[in-house]
Amino acid sequence: MSDPDLRVLLMGYLDGELEAADRTRVERALASDPDLKREYEEMRKLKELTAGFAVDERSDAELEMFWTGVYNRMERHTAWMLLLFGFTGVVAAGAYLFFTHPWPHWSVKLAGACGLVGTLLLLWSVWRERCRVLPHDRYHREVHR
Amino acid sequence: MGGAGRNPIVPGPEEETRAIAACQRGDRDAYGLIVKAYAARAVDVARSILRDAALAEDVAQEAFVRAFRAIRRFKLGEPFYPWLYRILKNCCLSALKRRPAEASLDSEDAPPVPAAPSDPSAPAARKELRAAIDAAMATLSETHREILHLAHFEELAYKEIAACLRIPIGTVMSRLWAARQALKKALAPVVEHHE
Numbered sequence: 357m358s359d360p361d362l363r364v365l366l367m368g369y370l371d372g373e374l375e376a377a378d379r380t381r382v383e384r385a386l387a388s389d390p391d392l393k394r395e396y397e398e399m400r401k402l403k404e405l406t407a408g409f410a411v412d413e414r415s416d417a418e419l420e421m422f423w424t425g426v427y428n429r430m431e432r433h434t435a436w437m438l439l440l441f442g443f444t445g446v447v448a449a450g451a452y453l454f455f456t457h458p459w460p461h462w463s464v465k466l467a468g469a470c471g472l473v474g475t476l477l478l479l480w481s482v483w484r485e486r487c488r489v490l491p492h493d494r495y496h497r498e499v500h501r
Numbered sequence: 502m503g504g505a506g507r508n509p510i511v512p513g514p515e516e517e518t519r520a521i522a523a524c525q526r527g528d529r530d531a532y533g534l535i536v537k538a539y540a541a542r543a544v545d546v547a548r549s550i551l552r553d554a555a556l557a558e559d560v561a562q563e564a565f566v567r568a569f570r571a572i573r574r575f576k577l578g579e580p581f582y583p584w585l586y587r588i589l590k591n592c593c594l595s596a597l598k599r600r601p602a603e604a605s606l607d608s609e610d611a612p613p614v615p616a617a618p619s620d621p622s623a624p625a626a627r628k629e630l631r632a633a634i635d636a637a638m639a640t641l642s643e644t645h646r647e648i649l650h651l652a653h654f655e656e657l658a659y660k661e662i663a664a665c666l667r668i669p670i671g672t673v674m675s676r677l678w679a680a681r682q683a684l685k686k687a688l689a690p691v692v693e694h695h696e
Contacts, residue, residue, distance in 0.1 A: 402681060403653070
């Protein structure tokens with residue numbers, strides 16, 4: 357077979373996807389070119405061989421179980437976000453009270469400040485890593501496209 | 502072509518659009534209908550990419566969660582499946598990146614193609630044939646496996662395949678030609694047996 361376009365069009369012909377003009381072109385070529393005809397027959401047999409293996413239907417119970425899994429993940433995501441928001445608020449309020457209240461000795465306040473700075477540094481490090489990874493995350497780009 | 506393996510819970514495009522519009526308003530029950538309609542296909546796609554049934558189920562669920570989080574950005578009236586497919590594929594690729602050692606896609610790791618079944622119409626033989634096809638598919642490149650999965654097992658029209666893969670229809674045909682050539686070679690003993 358000399359025309360590479362015909363090989364490609366043969367796929368469309370096999371799958372019933374061609375416009376009338378291209379269909380006629382392929383049919384003429386099939387009638388005159390035994391190599392092309394042979395290749396078409398091989399592809400047709402291959403398609404027949406793999407036919408009937410479409411995606412299995414799932415039972416209602418299986419689908420329900422799958423949906424429950426998805427729902428639980430969605431719910432947990434919301435719960436995590438709320439927990440993080442609440443935790444951040446409590447820590448911020450606690451830190452404010454701790455440092456503004458006159459009671460603890462300055463050395464206790466210094467130790468508390470070290471702990472707070474350490475936590476913030478860790479969070480900053482994690483956040484910076486996320487910012488480095490996300491721009492290269494294909495899914496992230498896909499959603500924003 | 503089109504729609505094989507799609508659970509009939511969401512029967513048509515209008516109902517689907519209504520369900521997605523409800524999802525965009527935050528209706529999780531409506532999303533349940535969408536999930537149930539596409540669950541089987543999503544798991545099948547994930548399995549074809551990851552070649553790990555348990556991980557495929559997990560990644561498919563994660564893809565649905567991500568899709569729900571992003572669903573407000575989905576343009577109503579456009580086909581939903583290609584959009585979901587792209588999210589799912591990216592989830593699968595991320596999962597593969599996380600565990601490259603176990604989920605290597607090297608064709609050298611693929612099991613050998615089993616011998617052809619004696620009577621292809623018998624149920625047991627159909628199972629054997631499916632195993633032979635799966636083994637042959639496992640020897641192909643990711644690109645070829647992907648397009649064959651969409652065309653042969655999901656039975657999508659070229660337009661839908663083009664939307665899923667974001668490629669022109671001409672590329673769908675040329676890629677399909679190359680993929681079928683590769684599959685024909687891999688399945689040669691089985692094809693000869695059926696002649």
